[in-house]
Amino acid sequence: MKFTDGYWQTLPGVTIHRPRAVDEVVAGERSLTAYAATGRLDTRGDTLNRPLVTVTIDSPMDGVIGVTVEHHQGGVDPRPVFAIAGSTDPVEVTGATFDDPRAALRSGPLTARVSTTGEWALDFEVDGKVVTSASSRGVGLVTDGQGRRFVREQLALGVGDHVYGLGERFTAFVKNGQSVDVWNADGGTSSDQAYKNVPFYLTDAGYGVFVDHPGQVSFEIGSEVVSRTQFSVAGQRLRYYVIAGPAPKDVLRRFTALTGRPASVPDWSYGLWLSTSFTTSYDEKTVTGFIDGMAERDLPLSVFHFDCFWMRQFHWCDFVWDPATFPDPVGMLERLHERDLKVCVWINPYIAQRSHLFAEGKDLGYLVKRADGSVWQWDLWQAGMGLVDFTNPDAVAWYQGKLKVLLDQGVDCFKTDFGERIPTDVVWHDGSDPERMHNYYTHLYNEAVFDLLKAERGEGQAVLFARSATAGGQQFPVHWGGDCESTFVSMAESLRGGLSLAASGFGYWSHDIGGFEGTPDPVVFKRWLAFGLLSSHSRLHGSDSYRVPWAFDEEAVDVTRRFTHLKMSLMPYLAQAGVEAHELGTPVMRPMVLEFPDDRGAATVDTQYMLGSDLLVAPVFSAEGDVDVYVPEGTWTSLLSGERVTGPRWVHETHGFDSLPLYVRPGTVLPVGARTDRPDYDFADGVTLRLFDLPDGHRSTTRVPGADGAPGARFEVSRSGGTVSVVAHGATGAWSVEVVGGASVQVAAGTSAVELTL
Incomplete structure (x- = not known):
């Protein structure tokens, strides 16, 4: 949602009160609370007849800092709320000093520093480096032309910073320049609507941001102000979390610790x-x-x-x-x-009127109601359908x-x-x-x-x-x-x-x-x-x-x-x-930026992905089989053909229907199972470890899970000069080792170690 007409003016009827002068910052045991006036405080009279912005800074867990921006605090706490995990991880709170007129709250690698005098300013540092910040022009208590109230925040975007996420969105993968409303809709995959809206964005600049509001959140990502990401919600209160990296995987690890990890699947x-x-x-x-x-x-x-x-x-x-x-x-x-x-x-979750469960649910009071006590119904999708009240x-x-x-x-x-x-x-x-x-x-x-x-x-x-x-x-x-x-x-x-x-x-x-x-x-x-x-x-x-x-x-x-x-x-x-x-919290299918956050060539790629950490998959989107694939640094090997290609660079290929770019990352130990007829089997029994371009001095551990979470096997692989050593732990059956393009050996059940000469 946009509130301004260009950079200098507001839209007709819109009023924005911004924190102009910090009155006081109060340090608590695990929090900082800042009070900022929405105008200059030159005289005592300047404290009258104007809003006060209250900003509370705290930390629910290591590497995560919460910020609450409030206008009026007398409202009733609304439901529902996201379930947010908490911890007693150490938090360090420091006040202003002679050398630094800012108060600070540190949680693990993440520090928030807020000005205690003068103009409102809030910086976020990861490992001592400022990754984003909020200024007095960013925070806003907004009233629109219809009298509706909003709270907004704007966090700075650096040169070359990219924004990702916000749920399953079918627009461009990089969200810079987009306006995104977090509002679930049954809109297919061909518009800016989405079935899965998540008020969280990930950046390649060392942090992510989660807006703790389950209702509609409006994002302007480098759109209303091209140097900032803006988010706003209706009402008198906005709470968000800045989540530290430094790598995107670290951000996701912390975000899913905060909101819940994916369950394991059978x-x-x-x-x-x-x-x-x-x-x-x-x-x-x-x-x-x-x-x-x-x-x-x-x-x-x-x-x-x-x-x-x-x-x-x-x-x-x-x-x-x-x-x-x-x-x-x-x-x-x-x-x-x-x-x-x-x-x-x-x-x-919809119950059609003709279903016997409609009358049952209505009588029991289990269907969502209107204000007059009647069951909410409509005919879209199912005739006369009601909605289960979960x-x-x-x-x-x-x-x-x-x-x-x-x-x-x-x-x-x-x-x-x-x-x-x-x-x-x-x-x-x-x-x-x-x-x-x-x-x-x-x-x-x-x-x-x-x-x-x-x-x-x-x-x-x-x-x-x-x-x-x-x-x-x-x-x-x-x-x-x-x-x-x-x-x-x-x-x-x-x-x-x-x-x-x-x-x-x-x-x-x-x-x-x-x-x-x-x-x-x-x-x-x-x-x-x-x-x-x-x-x-x-x-x-x-x-x-x-x-x-x-x-x-x-x-x-x-x-x-x-x-x-x-x-x-x-x-x-x-x-x-x-x-x-x-x-x-690391996904099975991964955007390239997740595995290669320091590779600028991977930052905007949205036509391929990593399957796990070591397999690059580039689907073919043409009848003729033409495909362009971005290959990161190193020499990669096609799992299907054995052909090798060296990056970083874009490669143009042509594939038949039985093929596509499927490359193995250099330095990979790829466990390949002995069965092709089903997905649920003893993965370690008969497994082949395929070794791809292991460098001298390589040391790694490859884990092969047991069936449905049972204890599996662990293989320690190392290379010294022309010798590769493999030590197995927990492997009860036979297994094999294959140096791709070189030697291979089959290992009998009960054997725990083997060496190969390259």
């Missing part, structure tokens, strides 16, 4: 998911035909997903199988499990009880669709502010479903396929990219959305292979297959057409087989990347 979820698609006709015979077709073609399948019409039309969501289409759902689920498949079913604990238990029936029948996980179309003209059970609940609703919705799965299926076995989210939603994986078109352009915009979501603290991400809207050309489908099967999670799904590969052409079958087998063999590597997402 190994089977990394396999290929096949859907009925949305409006297609299907029954058990159709489903079985798809599954048989996959097996006959050696296309490993892990999850079968039933989309909306597993329920009767006009009854969504009553969680009752359509008896005309599925007369024996329990038997069908048993038969699918006998095929070694997991089962996912589509749900949403602020009511009894409504949560009621909703979970309906889902538990499905789990007892044999369903393994849920696709939690929607959650964005949340009204603001309603009354919530717990008194939550409707504006703040609009974005936050999805958090309560996905949390309710995820908690049920965790309770029923066990820790590490819960997984969703969710569309909407806000800050903290990364705790309930997996999330997919929403309704994209079946084009190369939409394929690229989907990737940008995934990269932005990864830069917002989300560890796992997926998308509809081939696109959702319409039927993709076979060329688009085959190119998208390689991209989809080199994502953290992989799903074949569409709107009005089936997505089985043979529906396109036989080459699509071959491409599916090649990349599904490849992904299964990479499970020892991918599972460890998942461990890092869970333990450190």
